[in-house]
Amino acid sequence: MEKQERHEPAAARIDDPWYDALASGWGELDATVPAFAPPWQRAAEPEPGRSAAEIYLEVQRSAAFQEVRSRYRRFVVPAVIAFLAWYIAYVVAATTAPGLMARQVSGAVNVAMVAGLGQFLSTFLLTWAYARHARLRRDRAALELRWDTQEMTRGMAR
Numbered sequence: 167m168e169k170q171e172r173h174e175p176a177a178a179r180i181d182d183p184w185y186d187a188l189a190s191g192w193g194e195l196d197a198t199v200p201a202f203a204p205p206w207q208r209a210a211e212p213e214p215g216r217s218a219a220e221i222y223l224e225v226q227r228s229a230a231f232q233e234v235r236s237r238y239r240r241f242v243v244p245a246v247i248a249f250l251a252w253y254i255a256y257v258v259a260a261t262t263a264p265g266l267m268a269r270q271v272s273g274a275v276n277v278a279m280v281a282g283l284g285q286f287l288s289t290f291l292l293t294w295a296y297a298r299h300a301r302l303r304r305d306r307a308a309l310e311l312r313w314d315t316q317e318m319t320r321g322m323a324r
């Protein structure tokens with residue numbers, strides 16, 4: 167059996183598949199370059215002797231990280247409360263008001279069936295709303311934080 171060549175770990179290039187250079191305005195065909203620096207050039211060089219834990223704690227304490235977490239909480243907490251209230255209302259109504267739930271809406275369809283289908287619909291709507299909120303309000307800031315953190319930790323290894 168032949169041995170395969172091994173590559174040195176330092177020779178491997180680490181690319182981030184989440185960052186699309188053309189989508190962010192870099193490398194456009196008209197050769198214009200934005201005035202701001204890309205995330206990998208914006209990160210500060212780490213001070214000698216800083217550990218990865220110190221870098222991550224610094225990022226966690228930063229205003230940008232706190233803003234991302236705040237936006238997350240402002241959406242998730244009310245959404246979870248509303249969804250759980252809707253779910254508990256359905257379960258309580260099904261157990262305490264069987265007459266109401268058995269009331270026919272149309273043909274063989276009753277209130278319980280409509281409310282049960284409403285549970286599925288609300289789950290899909292909540293998932294869509296969460297994904298939209300994340301895409302519009304948090305993803306870009308979180309990606310920039312991720313780039314900055316990776317660059318700081320990579321600089322630490324140099």
